[in-house]
Amino acid sequence: MNVRDRLDGGRAVVAARDADETPDTTEIRRLAEAAGYDVVGEVTQRRTEDLRYNLGGGKARELADVVAERDADAVVFDGELSPGQYTDLLDLFPAGTTLTDRYRLVLEIFADGAGSTAATTQVDLATLRYELPRVRRATEESLLNAATEKGSPVLDMEKRIDAMEAKLDELTDAAADRRARRRAEGFDLVALAGYTNAGKSTLLRRLADDFDAESSLDDASGDDGRNDDHTESITVEDRLFETLETTTRRATLDGRRVLLTDTVGLVADLPHDLVRSFSATLDEIGAAAAVLAVVDASADEERLRRRVETTVEVLAADATGPVVPVVNKVDRLDAAGREAALGVVADVLAEAGVETREPVAISALDGIGVDGLRDAVVGALPGSTATFELPPSGESRAFVSWLHERGDADVTYGPESIEISFAGKPSVVDEAERWAADLRSDGREG
Structure with missing residues (x-):
């Protein structure tokens, strides 16, 4: 069951104010709809903030009239209301009208x-x-x-x-222990981050080892709430905040064993301390060996810029590994549109001073550019190589099996030796070299 099935907010009028331009209500309408509201009207204003109502006094009374005319149950305000503004606005509305601002609305969803x-x-x-x-x-x-x-x-x-x-703290400590075990087993941790509805869940399913190219991405079943890299199902829908849990799946990229984690979607204009409350998501980003910053290329230029800025703000504070910008949904654009979207992403990254890899244009839905993205992810992961020549023993064959599970091993079996070329995480290569040294020592002693 999804958010829209469970919530029923009634009939709502959205209200928005901006000091510099006429407000764009597209996103607040979508947020209200995600919370189950039927949006039946809107009131907007371009002006500086009024201390009493946030909107100007005349516009606030106009809002009250629209609520009455449309027989609305609620007002959804696109911004933050102080306690005083909240109370004064409610006093203007018909009895029984509820009022929620943007931040409270997102938290309810x-x-x-x-x-x-x-x-x-x-x-x-x-x-x-x-x-x-x-x-x-x-x-x-x-x-x-x-x-x-x-x-x-x-x-x-x-x-x-x-x-x-x-x-x-206890829950995040347990998650950190789980990540440490995965690293010890030879997995690279890769986080998918980005604005809500950018297509992260679709991309996760596209990259996962158990992806079935013959089945439709739209047929994926709903998230059951568990964080399990073996059994987690992934919902792939065109809805805001469809993924509200951190979901992890296994993937193999050019021989590298990877755990991909889809994090909760970001949203603009939330207070910084509220964003910090979602520490489990931010911890996944901070612990990742690489981060895929996914953006929706089909958004108009201004909306795309704003969403990239929101994503960059979070990643600049939390990401420690390389960031690969992923410009998704290019199947919806012509060649000129793709170039324009890539240009916007590059401009925002340059302005923010964030070190990232080259943006990769893809469509997670139909697979355009995904092979190139796999190469980009592998290139962003820390890597190391080593070669080994070992005696042909049972212990050496066990070592070869261990290498195959933790990286990319090219093995040649000869009558008197086993020759191996191996590429993998630096920590795995270091452990492999120690094990190989012990095997060579045992062979000489024998």
């Missing part, structure tokens, strides 16, 4: 879609961090000063935040 303990904890923590300053500002000064007063909503919220942070 995340909360409804979270399945695993880690995802649920992250969303709950982000929600509490969002609410805390509003509760603090709305609480009477006398209650705030009574630091030890029993029942203080601020103190209660702070305690809940502390408890959730401790719980999330």
Whole structure:
């Protein structure tokens, strides 16, 4: 069951304000629809922020009239509302109208879609961090000063935040242990990051070892909430926030054994401290040997630029491995459109001063450019090579099997020796050289 099936927000009017230009409501409409709202109208304004309503007073009253005329149940505001603005706007609306801003809306969608303990904890923590300053500002000064007063909503919220942070620390420690085991087994960790609906889940399924080229990507079943690289199913739909868990699958790229992790989609204009609440996703990005930064090339130029900027902002803070920009959905563009999209991505990366590899244009849906992307990923992964000449023994054959499981081994069997050329992760090559030295030593002693 997906987010849209579970949420039913009623009839909504969206509202947006921008100081510099007439607001584009495309994304806030899609967010509202993802939360189950039927968008029946909109009110926009180009002006600086009004301290009382955020919108100007006249425009705020116009919004109230539209709500009444369209018989709407809710208003979805594209931006952040202060507690005072929230209260004053509600006073203008018909009785029973609900009001939510952009940040609360995204958190509600995340909360409804979270399945695993880690995802649920992250969303709950982000929600509490969002609410805390509003509760603090709305609480009477006398209650705030009574630091030890029993029942203080601020103190209660702070305690809940502390408890959730401790719980999330335990969960992320377990995830770190799991990643360490995978590295020891010879896997390279690769994270897929990017704006929501950029096509990360489609790309994950395209690259995974169990991808079936004869089956339709659109037939994938829904995410069951587990983070299991053997059994995880992947939903591939054209919806915002379809992937709300970190999903991991195995892939083999030019002999390299890789674990690909699809992370929660990013979204613009969320407060930095809320983004930090999703530490499990950011940890996956930080621990990856390489990161695929996936963007939707079919977005118009301004929207594409904004989404690349959002992605770069997160990656610049968290990615430690090489970043490969992946310009997806080029099947929707002609040659000129592809060049324009690649140019926008290159411009944003240059302006941000982020060191990345050359952007790769692909269509994860139909496979255009995916072979080139595989080569780019392998080229971005840390690599090392070694050659071995070993005695033809059972121990040497076990060593060869171990190499095949952890990298790319080219083996020649002779009557008196086994010759091996091996390429893999530096840590694996180092371990292989130590093992080979022991085998050669045992052979001489024999």
